[in-house]
Amino acid sequence: MHSFCKTFFRGAALAGLVAGLLASAGTASAATSGKATVQQAPAAKAQGEYAGQDTCLGCHEDKAAAVKDGPHARAFNPNSPAATAGCESCHGAGKAHAEAGGDKSLIKGISKLPVNQSSELCTSCHDRKKHALWAGSQHDQRNVGCTSCHSVHAAKGAPQLKAKSEPELCASCHKAIVNKQSRFNHMPVRESKLGCSSCHNVHGSTNMKLLKAGTTVDESCTSCHSEKRGPYLWEHAPVADACVTCHDPHGSNNDRMLVAKAPFLCQRCHVTARHPPTVYDSYALKNSSAANRISGRSCLVCHQLIHGSNSPNGKAFLR
């Protein structure tokens, strides 16, 4: 009961304060929205070959409803369609299309365009920040374009995704990878703490495998796991090369998301003399102190500093 009271009061107080803050923001915006009304950017008007947004909405009001809360409707962003030519920013000049009674051949239907053409259209604006390296990226090369994943008018999840969540969307092609979030040891993706874009920039990146941080696998992983970054006095060679030599970042049925269970993973490389190449099986597990090499943390119960050691005695990562 004590912990319930504590949690409830803490949460209620915090939620009340947050609601108050938000309401204050709402009140302030209500006060300023009058000014905003005066300063509102005018809706795209008919001009030349452009029909104007009001003309478009005369037939396609449902499309506007889907867009109005999204980034394309943010008139305060001078680069957005709402601040420029409205619907015709993307679909092209529509006067001829409107005057012809809606002739589809006289307007750009984005979903009907070849994938690379629709992507060229989107990247005519989305050509900076995380979209800067789109051209020639892995998805672009495989004809997975903007409209393969995003929908401006019928988004189901943020940001403008065709599915409710990133894993659900990515699973449409990368099902085997997404299935790994259900593995026994996994990153907190199914707990909604991470998503695919936490590590990957699917639009193109400076790193391999579309990793968004750094320029090597290690730089990407240690951008969060910085305690492993080092550099250490004593390095473990495969660690300096790539974390994925030993770990499966998407999920694994082995402890610590290893690609194989210890000691067998270690024994793939440590074929020397004495205990590293010893056969560790049920006999060792049940009959001698060698059980400590096959149970629990296995090799790492002694060689704990496996990512590198800063101890003068760290040659074998024991200290």
Next chain:
Amino acid sequence: MRNRLMIVTAALLLASATLAPVQASAQSQEQPAASAAASTKGIFDVGFRGTSVTGDEARYERYSDLQNGANINLSFRKQTDTYLFGADAQNVGYRDQQYSALYKSGKVNFSFLYDSIPLNYGYNTSTPWVESGKGKWTLDTAARTAVQNKQAGILGIATTAAQAAQASIYRALAKPFNLTQKRDSLGFDVTYNATSELGITAAVLSTAKTGYQPWGASFAFSYANELPLPLDHRTNDISLAAEWANQKGMFRVAWEGSWFKNQIQSLEWDNPVRITDFSNGREPLLGPYDPSGYSNGNGPAFGRQSTFPDSNQNTVSFLALVKLAKRTVINGAFSVVDNTQNDTLIPWTSNSVINQPVVWAAFPELAKLERATAEAKVRGVNGQVNFSSRPTNKVGISAKYRHNTHANISRPFNAVEYVRFDAVPEETGSESEGHDIVRDTVDASVSFSLMPLSTLRVGYGYDNVNRTGRAHSDMRDNIFRVTLDTTGNPYLVLRVGYEMNKRKGFGFSEMALEEGGAQPGLRFYDEAERDRNRANLLFTLMPTSTVDITASVAYGKDAYKGPGLEFGLLDANTTSYNVGINFTPTDQVAFGANFGRENFSSLQKSRAASPPPSPQFSDPTRDWTLDNDEKVNNVDVYLDLMNLISKTDIKFGYVFSDSDNAYVHGGPWVATLRATLDATGQPTSQALPNVTNSWQQLRAELRVHASAKVGFGLEYRYEKLDVSDYATINLPGTDQPRIDYLGAITTGYGNRPYKGSTGFARIFYFF
């Protein structure tokens, strides 16, 4: 209690007082669309959660906090013609709480995030060590004395099966504790859009990790220990960037700084089998330490190891893009990374028997450290250039060059002598060695859209990696790719791909292997010669707009080969199949089901032998293999009924994942061991049982919209994990952890089953 009541009352009054003006202002905003485009939306969700778990409760929670209590979530968005403001709060007040806010306007974008992620290892773990200070763990003095003196009836750490039948003295001394850690991240970023083309961004992220994690801390081969490592470290990241972009191109320059600071840079812990540093009174090399102390436990009274060192990383980067004619784009990036670590080094050893002149006379390097700090430094230089062009609608060309240099410029540390396990000084004949890695990658592909809606692409890649300190100085991969993608067809999506990768090694050094005591026929699989073949096929059929059927299959085979290869990983194969259906007959009904099956297999080879000059080292009858074969099944099913019953949303979801992992030893040496009986008549090699697990989760959610503003919800989640892992040691006949099994005192952390249910009842307020 009274203070709490006042705080809650004040908060509620504040909320209710301000809700009224929001509603009033919302009403005043209901004007014709042409003059007011403001949109305000939000959900305030408050309710109660109850959880019940049998078995491993920590594993059930893992990355979340599901304890009983109130549950509060909030989401708010307000968009006008001049700005967007949003705020979210989830799991308010719990260990997995998250808060975020964003503000966007024409000139300024701002975002804020505070996120907590727990990692729960075990709630039924225990340890006989007591935390006596930061990074210091002590044991009961009387127990250690009794163990060292081999007092009759007292067991410290079991080393034989007979000893393992009795309890260690430390079992009764172990105190239960929650083995958990938490990551807290706090971040802000601001972008100032000076013009429509120029933006300047500043971001700060501070991430702290606290709590404990399981950690090895041992003194000898037969006397291993697992402790809770206390965690108290923080990483502060700051970045500044300026980006300019227009219709022709873009340019970005950025600096990122990252500082990792660890408050606990060493771990000291008592030895459970010694209360004094062992001394036999003899002179080196026969004493005063026990030359076999690293094996028989005659070592120090306590140990000390380094943990994570403080480090700094600075990166300066440039990114540029230019758009040319014929749908041609060239982009490139360049960065320089400077990574330094200069922590104070811990002494050679904590062992007073070794820290004395008589030992230093035989091991002079151990009298003092060569230097006081690490002086570790790595510099990275990275660059890439990409060329992409579509000169016609039928043909596309792309090419890429990437360069990565990882130069370890740390000053080598002289460790020709060192102390193993704080127990025994030894000659190693070596110094520390940093590994340099230089990688150059070239990739080119051409695509042909010769058939309607289909694109055939062929590509070639060349990857050249130079490494120091490895068996090969140079590895070169030649990669050939072909893909076929059919897109834009309203009924069918087909994607097929095949990749062949041949890796060759150059500059092989058998001496590098010998220096490490390795078999000359060993090849490290991350740099071994290898043939890799991968193929995949994805097929989606959409006979109508309401149905899609997807099937995919993927195959991968890595075969390790090359002159002289005899040991190590020999091959690794993966196969996966997935088939699924999604059916959306109306806007109110959605159903989907997917089944996936994966097989992973690998074969590795080794030789159990004593070092040269023993003839065992080159005796092939001592070879053995390990065949690892894993089979995994995945099922997921969902059913959404949205407003099929008036004002009611119902959702069901079910996920299943299992694994059957077999480890099969073979080869002549295993045959020999299985034919050899020990004193009790057991064969000295016995097969391992498979490691299996089976996880399933069922979710059901009901939401009733009583009105446009108010709704009620019920949610139920059931999870079941069955797991069988020989490496998890329990007290006989129970699911309770055993901390005192053969060869170790541990925390008892392991993989254990659970059944858990969590229910939510909530009220929603929509605004």
